[in-house]
Amino acid sequence: MRLLIKYGSTVCWPWLTRVLNKPVTETRVAGICMRENPFYVDTVKSFRDRRYEYKGLNKKWKGTLGDAKKAGGYTRPPFRFK
DSSP states (O other), rough: OOHHHHHHHHHHHHHHHHHHOOOOOOOOOOOOTTTTTTHHHHHHHHHHHHHHHHHHHHHHHHHHHHHHHHOOOOOOOOOOOO
């Protein structure tokens, strides 16, 4: 047991003291702020606009499909995409 403690203190202690006594500081360069870059802003706005357009059309045609089902003019397609 003494050999194990002695081995642990000789092997592990230098690593602990190196980390504790000599902290590493590094300078970092600031990244690109997405809010200030017009490419990111335009991309997000175009995605938002397409999403709202899709949601509006989906809502419209869902209502149209429901009306067609109620009137009996809707038939299911003979095949399904997989």
